[in-house]
Amino acid sequence: MKNIVIGSGPAGRLGSLELGKLGEEVTLIEKKHIAGTCLNEGCMVVCALTDITKFIDENRRFNSYGFIKSQMDVSYEKIVEKITETQEKLRYLNQLENESVGNNVIYGEAKIEGEQVIVNNETYEWDNLLIATGARPFIPEVPGKDYGLTNKDILKLDDVPEKLNIIGGGIIACEIANIYATLGSEVNVIVRSTFLKELSEATKKYVLENIIPNVNVLENTSVEEVFKDKILTSDGKELEGIPFFATGRVPNSEIAEGFVELNPDKTIKVNEMMQTDVSNVYAAGDVTGGYQLTPVARMEGITAARNMAGYANKVSYNCIPQTLSLNTEVSFVKNEKSELTDDEKATIAIPGIAGPGAFWKILEGKTGYTEVEFDKNKNKINRINSISPSSTSDVAYLSYLMRMDYDLDDYSEFLEIHPSTDTNYKIIKNMWL
Structure with a gap:
């Protein structure tokens, strides 16, 4: 055929x-x-x-x-x-x-x-x-929108912008902010509602304070007009800098x-x-x-x-792992089929553990952060937010176990590689089981 x-x-x-x-x-x-x-x-x-x-x-x-x-x-x-x-x-x-x-x-x-x-x-x-x-x-209908850059323009820039205004509050906005703030740009992120709403509040706070501390985030702020080298916000502020759309x-x-x-x-x-x-x-x-x-x-x-090709197959979207590519990776997954009440869930969170990519961050107290939410009644993992150099692989593997609907008792046989920065195994094996 x-x-x-x-x-x-x-x-x-x-x-x-x-x-x-x-x-x-x-x-x-x-x-x-x-x-x-x-x-x-x-x-x-x-x-x-x-x-x-x-x-x-x-x-x-x-x-x-x-x-x-x-x-x-x-x-x-x-x-x-x-x-x-x-x-x-x-x-x-x-x-x-x-x-x-x-x-x-x-x-x-x-x-x-x-x-x-x-x-x-x-x-x-x-x-x-x-x-x-x-x-x-997607570029929203605001006056001057044609001045705005998007991810399509990253490799067209001649140099690192001195000042950058990123419009949007999701993963792409955060990743772009991290890149150019580290490269030396003065970065504002203008968010119509809430910044990084995909993350728990504690995880978001860690990102803001420890990974992108030099980025100025303006929540609940709209953009009224865009110019070549500045933007005008809904509260009347003029922010100098090249406009960059990360709005979906x-x-x-x-x-x-x-x-x-x-x-x-x-x-x-x-x-x-x-x-x-x-x-x-x-x-x-x-x-x-x-x-x-x-x-x-x-x-x-x-x-x-x-x-x-004639081989019947269906797709499933439960427990999809995601990540933010930052100077320290931030990965997360949630069981979309499970909405727990406060009485049904328990949340345990601990700082990151020293290991590859994290040892030299101990002196600054920036080894990472992991938060795991459990279903107390069904003895299952419901949600993970993890900040560590190994979080992309850690959360990917754990999301598979979540999709397979493993009981927490099954994690007792999990054997980690040492040295490791992964705090998931410590929470699951030593603090919950």
């Missing part, structure tokens, strides 16, 4: 790769660069820059302790050059990976006409279609309008098999809304591919 995949971000790339592995005929169509927002404009760019800021942070700390004496001279131009060079290598490898299973990768803007896709004036027929066209930054994303679903059913927010409506209201048309990734995370997009793309 002929399968066409439109979009080569995490959902489309992994979906087409899965179809190829299953022996299906696949044409993968990409408008610009393979690997989508993640590699080219999003999380990989953020991670690359955060690697630099972690080094800067450690250098500052070691200099303050007196056992290293060095001065930093950071070239933003050279950083961008090397990120771009790395991206080119990864694009090449990602294309080879898809071609290695027999897939045809072509570049150009696709258009759907009936059971055909037209790209570069060529017509391709399909038996199954996967739409994985992703999303783009909108789906690239125009290609599907009038072809499949869309949700009110213009995301493509799919069922748990990633199938649209047209039986042989599927959609996956950010274009479908929901969790706009690379691992989730991969999961959705693979689920769609298996169904396209």
Whole structure:
């Protein structure tokens, strides 16, 4: 059967790769660069820059302790050059990976006409279609909005901005604030409601006081107008600095309008098999809304591919782990199916433990923080907020155990690697069991 995949971000790339592995005929169509927002404009760019800021942070700390004496001279131009060079290598490898299973990768803007896709004036027929066209930054309708930068512009900057006004209060806003504050920018974050509402109050407080202490966060504040080098807030303040929008994303679903059913927010409506209201048309990734995370997009793309190949598969979104890429990682997960009353839950929190990436932070009292919420009646973990150099892997593994609905007693057999910065095992094994 002929399968066409439109979009080569995490959902489309992994979906087409899965179809190829299953022996299906696949044409993968990409408008610009393979690997989508993640590699080219999003999380990989953020991670690359955060690697630099972690080094800067450690250098500052070691200099303050007196056992290293060095001065930093950071070239933003050279950083961008090397990120771009790395991206080119990864694009090449990602294309080879898809071609290695027999897939045809072509570049150009696709258009759907009936059971055909037209790209570069060529017509391709399909038996199954996967739409994985992703999303783009949302810019609110405020006067002067065209002056605002987004994540798409990070690698277009000539240098580190002297002053930066980040509009938005979610994960991307926090990550961008951390990067440029560490690189030397004077950073304001302007939040319409609450900053980092995904985190518990204690975790958020730790982030503000210990990880991004030099960032000025203005909550419950709207932006009235944007200028090239300043913004005007709802309370009449003029804040100097380049405006940067981190205000969410909108789906690239125009290609599907009038072809499949869309949700009110213009995301493509799919069922748990990633199938649209047209039986042989599927959609996956950010274009479908929901969790706009690379691992989730991969999961959705693979689920769609298996169904396209005739292997029934459903997607589940419970206990999705997430992280903020900061100078110390902040990771969290919650059991969305469980809403506990105060009488039903118990919360235990302790500072981070010394270990790799945290030992030299003891002198500053900044080893991290972990908070675990338990269901007292069912003896289950309900929520984790963890700040530590190992939190991304710790919380990912624990989220799997949560999805598998393990009882807390099952954690007694968990054996950690020493030395470790992970406080989860200490809370679960030594304080709760």
